[in-house]
Every structure is written in structure tokens, then in C-alpha cells.
Amino acid sequence: DGGITQSPKYLFRKEGQNVTLSCEQNLNHDAMYWYRQDPGQGLRLIYYSQIVNDFQKGDIAEGYSVSREKKESFPLTVTSAQKNPTAFYLCASSRPGTDNYGYTFGSGTRLTVV
Amino acid sequence: AQRVTQPEKLLSVFKGAPVELKCNYSYSGSPELFWYVQYSRQRLQLLLRHISRESIKGFTADLNKGETSFHLKKPFAQEEDSAMYYCALKASGSRLTFGEGTQLTVNP
Numbered sequence: 001d002g003g004i005t006q007s008p009k010y011l012f013r014k015e016g017q018n019v020t021l022s023c024e025q026n027l028n029h030d031a032m033y034w035y036r037q038d039p040g041q042g043l044r045l046i047y048y049s050q051i052v053n054d055f056q057k058g059d060i061a062e063g064y065s066v067s068r069e070k071k072e073s074f075p076l077t078v079t080s081a082q083k084n085p086t087a088f089y090l091c092a093s094s095r096p097g098t099d100n101y102g103y104t105f106g107s108g109t110r111l112t113v114v
Numbered sequence: 115a116q117r118v119t120q121p122e123k124l125l126s127v128f129k130g131a132p133v134e135l136k137c138n139y140s141y142s143g144s145p146e147l148f149w150y151v152q153y154s155r156q157r158l159q160l161l162l163r164h165i166s167r168e169s170i171k172g173f174t175a176d177l178n179k180g181e182t183s184f185h186l187k188k189p190f191a192q193e194e195d196s197a198m199y200y201c202a203l204k205a206s207g208s209r210l211t212f213g214e215g216t217q218l219t220v221n222p
Contacts, residue, residue, distance in 0.1 A: 031208045040123060042200060043158075043212040050208055058209070090158065096208035102148070102160040103210060 003027065006091050006106035013078070013085065013113050021076045021109045023091035031096050032074035033103070036060060037088040046089075049074055050096065078111060086113050116141040116205040120213035127191050128221050135186040135216045137175075137201030146204040147177055147184040150212070153197045161186075161199070171195070191220045 004025040013019045023032065031050045035043040035058075045058030049068040063082025068074055074093075078085045088110050092103040117140045127133050139145060149161040162170045164177040164184060175186045184201060201213040 033209065035212070040214060042118075042120075042214040045209060045211070048209055092158075094208055102163065103150075103158075105158040107157050 004091060004093055004104050004106040006089075006109050008109060009107070011109055011111045013111060015113060016080045018077055018079050019111065021078070021089055021091075021111070023074045023076065023106060024072055025074075025093045025104070026072060027093055027095075027104060028071070029093035029095045029104070030071070031094045032068070033092045033094075034058075034064075034066065034074070034076045035090045035092065037090055037108070043090065046076065085111055087111060116145070116203050116211050118201050118203050118211055118213035120199075120201055120216050122216050123214065124217050124219070126219045126221060129193055130190050133188050133191040133195070133218065133220070135199050135201075135218065137184045137186065137213060139182050139184065139201075139203050141182075141203060141205050143205060145177075147175070148202040148204070148210065149173070149175055149184075149186050150200040150202055151197050152200070158200070191218075193220045193222060196220045 007022045033048040034046040037043050044060050046064050047066040049055035052071050055068050065077045090108050091106040094103045119138045147164040151161045152158045173188045177184050196219050198215050198217050200215045202210040
């Protein structure tokens with residue numbers, strides 16, 4: 001069953017800690033994305049990667065880091081430098097340039113700072 | 115820079131009434147526009163794309179370049195249409211820029 005999997009579903013972080021959110025896809029998609037979803041602000045792009053070993057900053061990259069060592073995986077690290085990390089994080093993937101272009105989204109990770 | 119605006123955060127209609135969710139964009143080039151939908155406890159999913167000119171679940175959307183709008187319409191709303199709707203713009207590359215979202219509630 002092809003799809004995109006995010007884990008964990010819920011994550012709690014103490015102040016000053018780094019945490020890593022997992023995103024894995026078996027759709028053979030080249031591009032992967034991380035968005036942050038906040039009420040009233042829609043989805044804001046954190047980082048994206050169009051190919052393995054390459055990624056670009058999105059609109060709100062400060063306090064976040066990513067890696068893309070494998071096509072299937074695009075983990076997001078929320079560092080202690082992120083001032084307001086409590087949010088819902090969505091990972092997505094796509095196959096740019098195809099006729100059925102569109103994003104496939106994961107089910108999300110809700111991060112709470114305690 | 116590209117921008118997508120959905121002026122209504124909340125929209126409430128009665129079952130059987132027409133519904134229109136507004137979306138305006140700003141982009142100097144030739145955009146591709148999308149509508150995504152998130153039903154309760156489900157993943158965000160693609161509803162329709164302007165280049166397909168299709169009707170999905172009774173919804174249609176026409177790209178109006180003169181007014182830079184891509185409003186989503188349905189002539190007769192159903193209760194199962196209640197969801198969060200996002201308008202999105204693809205400018206260059208593969209990244210999408212999303213609007214703030216509109217929460218649609220269809221009352222019985």
C-alpha cells in the first residue's frame with residue numbers, strides 16, 4: 001500500500017531540546033516538503049527537497065534543519081532555536097513534471113513544547 | 115513573490131444552498147492553481163486543479179486571470195462537504211504556496 005508515513009503522531013518536547021520528526025514515502029516521488037500548519041495561518045513551507053542530497057529553505061526555515069540522504073526519507077529536526085515550535089507539522093511528496101502533479105500528504109505530527 | 119489569500123476563515127451554509135469559497139492570488143507569471151481539502155480526521159488531499167477543468171464531488175473552479183481569482187463553487191452544498199479548504203498556487207519549481215484556509219460548515 002503506497003503512501004507517506006509520518007511518525008510519531010504526537011511528540012512532546014522540553015524547552016531547549018532538539019527533536020526529529022520522521023517522514024517516509026514509498027511512492028517513488030522525487031520531491032518532498034515540510035509544512036507547518038497553524039490555525040488561521042494555513043500551511044507555511046519550512047523546507048523542501050527536489051532531489052536526493054539537495055534541499056532548499058522555504059518561507060520559515062529558521063530554527064529547523066533537514067536532510068535528504070535517501071529518496072524515501074526527509075526527516076525534519078526542530079531545534080532549540082525555534083522560538084515557537086508548538087504546531088502541527090505536515091510532510092508531503094510529489095513527482096514534479098508529471099500529468100497527475102499534486103502533493104500526497106502524510107497524516108501529520110503534532111508537536112507540543114512542555 | 116507569490117501570495118494566496120482566502121478572505122473567509124469561516125463559512126457556514128445550509129444543506130442544498132450554493133456555496134462559493136473565495137481565493138485570490140498574486141503572481142506575475144502564469145500560475146497553476148489548486149484546491150485541497152481536509153475532512154475531519156483525514157489527510158489533506160487534492161480536490162481539483164485548474165488545468166484539468168474538471169468537476170470533483172460537484173465542485174468546480176475557474177481561473178480568472180483578470181481578477182486573479184480561483185473561487186471554488188458548488189451549486190448545492192451537502193453536509194459531507196464540511197471541511198477545511200485550502201487554495202494553493204504553484205509558481206516556479208515544484209513548491210506550492212497555500213492560502214490561510216476556509217473552514218466550511220454545511221448545516222442540515
